[in-house]
């Protein structure tokens with residue numbers, strides 16, 4: 001956990017001054033009972049009005065200074081913990097952004113969100129508590145014992161006897177509650193994942209009439225958390241009566257033995273009051289220490305999860321220095337490429353070799369799971385191949401500066417992802433300073449200008465989360481327009497025409513051919529969408545089963561002939 005404190009190094013001043021002010025407050029708290037003793041013994045007992053006022057004012061002054069110290073500490077604790085949380089969150093985000101798809105797949109989106117939010121909040125709280133209580137609580141508990149000895153060493157022994165009994169009670173409570181807290185934390189993580197999945201997949205759940213099953217699953221999880229919380233609450237509930245019992249036993253012992261001493265004239269009544277006060281302070285401070293132990297145990301679990309992300313090195317390292325395309329070189333060239341997702345899994349791609357020239361169209365087709373998306377994901381280096389080499393515009397993709405490589409390629413993925421904001425803002429993801437004219441031109445090529453023109457707010461129309469206020473086909477065309485606006489060297493459409501009707505699909509491809517000055521890769525199960533491509537790759541089980549133009553494949557590939565026949569049949573029926 002302390003490893004992460006390096007992200008708080010800009011707040012050294014606050015982390016030092018905060019506990020210092022809290023320490024001062026604790027010192028004043030320890031002095032107060034002495035003034036109270038004098039108020040009783042020298043003021044009230046001797047009917048000295050002046051002394052009573054003098055002591056009362058001194059106590060008031062000390063309390064005010066103590067309050068100012070406490071507020072100052074609180075101020076520093078807030079600055080340091082909030083600042084620490086912000087730095088930690090930013091560094092974590094930077095780290096996650098450097099992850100290749102391998103690491104993102106390994107962690108999963110849900111747990112990364114929990115780490116970014118809940119776990120960092122726990123760390124923030126832990127730092128605030130560290131500043132506010134880590135010096136004060138132990139200082140008050142030890143200081144109270146010392147002050148008791150200072151007043152009367154024999155009475156101080158009562159403190160020493162109670163201390164281990166009290167510590168034992170706290171130890172037992174921590175011992176039984178901490179594992180439960182850990183379990184609750186794990187269960188909360190699972191619940192988080194369940195909520196995210198259920199909310200994002202709510203349509204599917206309803207479509208499959210699984211609402212009742214999912215609700216039951218959710219109820220089961222929350223009831224388990226509630227059961228664990230009750231168990232922990234039952235254990236924690238023991239804290240108050242047992243500590244009160246010990247405290248009262250201590251007060252009785254102080255009054256009993258103190259009474260003898262007062263009668264013998266060895267102790268004043270005010271000093272007995274001060275001792276009772278110290279007893280209270282010691283035990284309350286120890287309760288705070290036990291709460292700190294629980295808080296830090298939970299924070300340690302969060303810290304481990306955050307550290308796990310920091311300790312993961314991106315499998316893809318950006319050391320390339322190439323920024324420019326080499327003229328006259330093929331746009332994309334795969335040379336005997338093999339790829340597997342993990343070391344243990346089988347080959348997802350095997351011996352892939354092909355070339356795409358500039359301004360040409362490459363079509364890729366094949367059964368589901370045959371490796372089409374995997375293949376195109378290697379070009380912008382979402383993953384690196386296991387064997388062989390991939391060249392983009394004349395240079396190995398590994399030699400390209402990653403940002404420049406990815407800026408030169410526009411990939412429209414299978415699932416159309418739009419962000420909350422207006423249509424204009426979404427298009428400007430492709431090019432920050434794109435003018436309205438550029439936006440309309442891209443929309444026109446993507447066959448989207450017509451429906452956007454009919455919207456009352458045009459480019460200013462808001463897009464709801466995940467583009468829910470648009471149809472599947474409209475979303476696809478908006479994502480294609482966003483890709484086009486970048487004027488890429490290579491445009492990749494990964495099954496991104498699937499929601500379009502044949503006519504729009506045809507018009508879009510014609511527009512791309514006429515207006516685009518770049519290479520295009522179109523992945524599609526629909527042969528019509530790719531048959532005009534200069535080259536078609538027919539994928540089968542991770543391998544290229546055949547490659548060539550539509551006519552060539554019709555003559556050479558049995559599999560392709562079967563595909564053509566089956567699609568013609570289904571269109572006819």
Ligand SMILES: Nc1ncnc2c1ncn2[C@@H]1O[C@H](COP(=O)(O)OP(=O)(O)OP(=O)(O)O)[C@@H](O)[C@H]1O
Nearest residue numbers: 105341348366367368369370371372373374375414
């Ligand atoms: N992130 C991943 N981790 C592990 N295996 C994966 C991953 N993504 C895909 N695969 C596997 O790789 C193989 C090829 O998948 P890919 O998505 O490339 O197929 P595809 O031809 O694009 O399929 P579709 O037409 O259904 O989109 C499949 O067996 C799939 O299970």
